Amino acid sequence: MNEDDQDRMKKLLKQALPPVKEDAEPRRNLWPAMLRRMDARPTTAVWAGFSSAWFDGALAAGLVALIAISPASIPIILYYL
Amino acid sequence: MQNDESYVLNQFQQGDAAAFETLFHQHQRTVYCWVLRITRNSAAAEDLTIETFWRIFSAHARFDPARGFEGWARRIATRAALDWLRAGRTESELSTEMLAEAMAPIEADPALTAEIRLKTAMAFARLPAKLRTAATLAVIEELPQRDVAAALGISVAAVKLRVFRALRLLRKDLEKQGITP
Numbered sequence: 001m002n003e004d005d006q007d008r009m010k011k012l013l014k015q016a017l018p019p020v021k022e023d024a025e026p027r028r029n030l031w032p033a034m035l036r037r038m039d040a041r042p043t044t045a046v047w048a049g050f051s052s053a054w055f056d057g058a059l060a061a062g063l064v065a066l067i068a069i070s071p072a073s074i075p076i077i078l079y080y081l
Numbered sequence: 082m083q084n085d086e087s088y089v090l091n092q093f094q095q096g097d098a099a100a101f102e103t104l105f106h107q108h109q110r111t112v113y114c115w116v117l118r119i120t121r122n123s124a125a126a127e128d129l130t131i132e133t134f135w136r137i138f139s140a141h142a143r144f145d146p147a148r149g150f151e152g153w154a155r156r157i158a159t160r161a162a163l164d165w166l167r168a169g170r171t172e173s174e175l176s177t178e179m180l181a182e183a184m185a186p187i188e189a190d191p192a193l194t195a196e197i198r199l200k201t202a203m204a205f206a207r208l209p210a211k212l213r214t215a216a217t218l219a220v221i222e223e224l225p226q227r228d229v230a231a232a233l234g235i236s237v238a239a240v241k242l243r244v245f246r247a248l249r250l251l252r253k254d255l256e257k258q259g260i261t262p
Binding site for chain 1: 102105106109110113114117118121123126127130131134135138193197198199201202205216217220221222223245248249251252262
């Protein structure tokens with residue numbers, strides 16, 4: 001895709017999705033909701049952190065195994081990173 | 082004034098709730114606008130503004146007052162918005178705002194039909210979240226690539242690459258639908 005193609009795509013994209021107005025504001029006062037969120041006990045935080053760490057570790061191990069078995073997959077993995 | 086700001090930032094870093102409230106009121110609109118730019122959904126942007134400030138509040142001890150609040154908040158907001166985009170959002174869930182934007186009459190190019198703009202918006206919504214976010218901020222919002230890179234925590238070169246890949250995938254998707262941009 002050359003520069004002209006890129007420019008055409010950019011123009012099309014901007015016409016399909018115009019930029020957000022700079023004076024946009026929330027439709028409601030968010031502070032009461034923020035206070036409710038702060039008062040709520042983070043009961044799942046510990047488990048979620050563990051779960052996330054476990055998943056990240058498993059994913060990393062899987063990628064290492066894939067690279068060891070099939071080094072040809074490195075460019076594909078890099079592409080999707 | 083500068084001393085007041087420094088004081089509030091230092092107090093927040095130590096976990097002071099009043100300082101956090103001050104920062105919330107000072108920066109909620111900026112954070113909301115930033116998240117709205119990425120999600121293009123006002124209801125989600127409101128929820129994500131709260132989520133962002135919750136993450137900010139939870140991470141107060143890691144905040145470095147010397148590096149300023151806004152950039153830090155923007156990075157956290159970007160991560161929250163990306164999480165939301167990754168949570169299974171597809172073109173079938175295009176917000177009414179996005180549909181309205183795509184269907185609205187435009188003066189710039191009358192030859193570009195509402196159908197093409199809608200299909201473009203839907204194809205764009207199908208892109209991977211990180212490509213879509215980079216293209217949204219750099220192309221649609223026309224923000225400086227340096228700012229986009231800082232918000233995404235990547236280099237300017239990586240922003241350019243993500244935008245290029247987003248545009249290429251978008252073009253391929255449209256070509257499959259018989260639309261030649």
